[in-house]
Amino acid sequence: MENSTAWIEFKNITKEFPGVKALDDVSFDVKKGEVLALCGENGAGKSTLINICSGLYKPDGGTVVVKDAEIHFRNARDAEGAKIATVHQEIPVCLNMTIAENMFLGPKPPSKKPLLNRKYMNEHTKERLAIFGLTCSPSDKMGRLTIAEQSLINILKALDSKPEFLILDEPTSSLADAQKEILFAQIRKLREESGVTVLYVSHRLEEVVEIADRVAVLKDGRFVDSKPISETSVDEIIRMMVGRDVEVANIYKERAVGEVALKVSNLNRGRILQNVGFDVRKGEILGFSGFQGSGRTEILRAIIGLDKVNSINVEVNGKPVKIHRPEQAVHCGIAMISENRRDEGVIPNFDVERNIIASSLRKVSGGLFINRGKAKEETQKYVDMMSIKLASNRQLMVNLSGGNQQKVIIGRWLMSDPIVLLCDEPTRGIDVGAKSEIHSILMELASRGMAIVVVSSELPEIMAIADRIVVMCEGRVTGELQRSEFSEEAIVSLASDLSIGAACAS
Numbered sequence: 476m477e478n479s480t481a482w483i484e485f486k487n488i489t490k491e492f493p494g495v496k497a498l499d500d501v502s503f504d505v506k507k508g509e510v511l512a513l514c515g516e517n518g519a520g521k522s523t524l525i526n527i528c529s530g531l532y533k534p535d536g537g538t539v540v541v542k543d544a545e546i547h548f549r550n551a552r553d554a555e556g557a558k559i560a561t562v563h564q565e566i567p568v569c570l571n572m573t574i575a576e577n578m579f580l581g582p583k584p585p586s587k588k589p590l591l592n593r594k595y596m597n598e599h600t601k602e603r604l605a606i607f608g609l610t611c612s613p614s615d616k617m618g619r620l621t622i623a624e625q626s627l628i629n630i631l632k633a634l635d636s637k638p639e640f641l642i643l644d645e646p647t648s649s650l651a652d653a654q655k656e657i658l659f660a661q662i663r664k665l666r667e668e669s670g671v672t673v674l675y676v677s678h679r680l681e682e683v684v685e686i687a688d689r690v691a692v693l694k695d696g697r698f699v700d701s702k703p704i705s706e707t708s709v710d711e712i713i714r715m716m717v718g719r720d721v722e723v724a725n726i727y728k729e730r731a732v733g734e735v736a737l738k739v740s741n742l743n744r745g746r747i748l749q750n751v752g753f754d755v756r757k758g759e760i761l762g763f764s765g766f767q768g769s770g771r772t773e774i775l776r777a778i779i780g781l782d783k784v785n786s787i788n789v790e791v792n793g794k795p796v797k798i799h800r801p802e803q804a805v806h807c808g809i810a811m812i813s814e815n816r817r818d819e820g821v822i823p824n825f826d827v828e829r830n831i832i833a834s835s836l837r838k839v840s841g842g843l844f845i846n847r848g849k850a851k852e853e854t855q856k857y858v859d860m861m862s863i864k865l866a867s868n869r870q871l872m873v874n875l876s877g878g879n880q881q882k883v884i885i886g887r888w889l890m891s892d893p894i895v896l897l898c899d900e901p902t903r904g905i906d907v908g909a910k911s912e913i914h915s916i917l918m919e920l921a922s923r924g925m926a927i928v929v930v931s932s933e934l935p936e937i938m939a940i941a942d943r944i945v946v947m948c949e950g951r952v953t954g955e956l957q958r959s960e961f962s963e964e965a966i967v968s969l970a971s972d973l974s975i976g977a978a979c980a981s
């Protein structure tokens with residue numbers, strides 16, 4: 476019988492939230508020792524299913540069978556007891572605790588030694604950090620880490636628990652290519668040496684076909700189909716996800732560019748940023764490329780006053796401005812879509828409408844009070860524009876799927892109609908269809924004269940929309956490419972500028 480090889484089997488799983496059937500009669504299994512990729516558009520139900528596996532949600536109907544026995548998890552601890560480890564999409568970390576404390580937090584520390592043996596904790600953590608080549612110290616606070624580093628700590632923690640079933644919900648959305656390769660090597664090793672079963676969720680379909688043995692697709696809470704990777708293709712997966720062909724159209728449009736909208740010069744922050752300067756004109760899309768840690772995100776953070784710097788000069792529309800806090804940036808006409816939507820974007824317990832209007836209250840208020848009708852109308856405009864999937868505009872942000880939260884944040888900054896829009900990984904966690912919608916929106920905004928800066932780790936993304944690309948390496952600008960000069964080779968060679976690397980190391 477085929478089922479006897481299943482590690483976990485979902486039988487007719489249903490899960491409803493007010494106004495939405497997140498899972499509707501879903502049945503499939505994950506075979507022992509296989510890597511099954513779970514794909515679907517934003518809001519398809521992937522994380523909901525994962526939350527059921529990890530004991531956070533109870534299904535309304537249906538059963539989950541683990542190794543031929545029906546299971547009823549009451550909480551996360553039950554799931555861990557069943558040897559299930561989950562790396563969730565929205566990284567739950569305690570920002571005020573150290574890396575080592577986070578590694579050892581939870582019901583199952585990876586050793587029988589006493590929990591507060593700091594020396595052991597630090598040594599063990601240091602060893603684990605080395606797997607991903609992380610040079611941070613076990614006693615660093617989690618809050619100081621980049622989002623990619625936080626996500627790696629969570630992955631290490633899951634690996635440490637020696638699971639039989641490992642669930643990874645969008646593990647690579649913030650990772651650099653090299654880190655992704657290490658993760659994939661770890662996954663392969665676990666599968667081959669320990670027969671671990673893996674459920675892998677990602678919107679990066681090239682990765683799915685690279686790592687998975689089989690792919691299963693959900694659409695609007697329903698199971699569509701599953702196929703062995705060897706018998707399918709990225710195009711077919713997209714068709715199953717979206718229900719039609721998605722054309723990868725060339726969305727780049729020639730535009731007239733105007734005056735300089737944002738000029739940054741003399742930007743220095745220790746070794747992290749060294750004498751960075753650039754400008755971007757009205758109607759122009761400027762891309763920033765470079766490896767993780769090259770300083771791209773830090774430039775954007777410095778501009779809006781999120782980090783302290785040694786020096787920075789900023790001019791907006793030719794006038795010098797002083798920005799010490801993000802609110803001041805908004806007043807100067809600079810908006811930023813942050814990479815870290817959990818800490819710097821989403822207001823979780825506010826509804827979608829309040830999240831969208833948050834930075835444009837003046838636009839929707841008559842005098843002192845918010846004009847409800849206007850707020851509703853404006854919100855609906857962005858919900859429609861980006862096909863944000865929600866039960867109602869009054870739904871709380873925290874209950875939206877990860878990708879849909881990202882779309883709401885983009886809506887907020889579009890509504891504030893800035894002079895300059897800074898975007899850090901704007902399509903992180905966004906599904907294929909919505910991704911090209913967001914690219915078209917950025918193109919349209921630029922056509923209307925907005926100056927746009929995009930930081931992205933995805934070369935195809937940045938090459939598709941940018942007019943110009945500035946490449947960074949180790950905190951310095953190593954080159955600039957005009958659109959006619961774009962190629963992956965040219966970007967990568969500037970990003971790995973060896974002479975700069977040597978200079979920094981010395």
Ligand SMILES: Nc1ncnc2c1ncn2[C@@H]1O[C@H](COP(=O)(O)OP(=O)(O)OP(=O)(O)O)[C@@H](O)[C@H]1O
Pocket residue numbers: 492493495496497515516517518519520521522523524564864865866873874875876877878879904906
């Ligand atoms: N706690 C909740 N309360 C209300 N609705 C919820 C809750 N959790 C999820 N939903 C809804 O269930 C649906 C499925 O969400 P889910 O997070 O499973 O999607 P997903 O496939 O993981 O999407 P993404 O790719 O964007 O992460 C969405 O419409 C979402 O708004």
Ligand SMILES: [Mg+2]
Pocket residue numbers: 521522523564644876877878
């Ligand atoms: Mg999700």
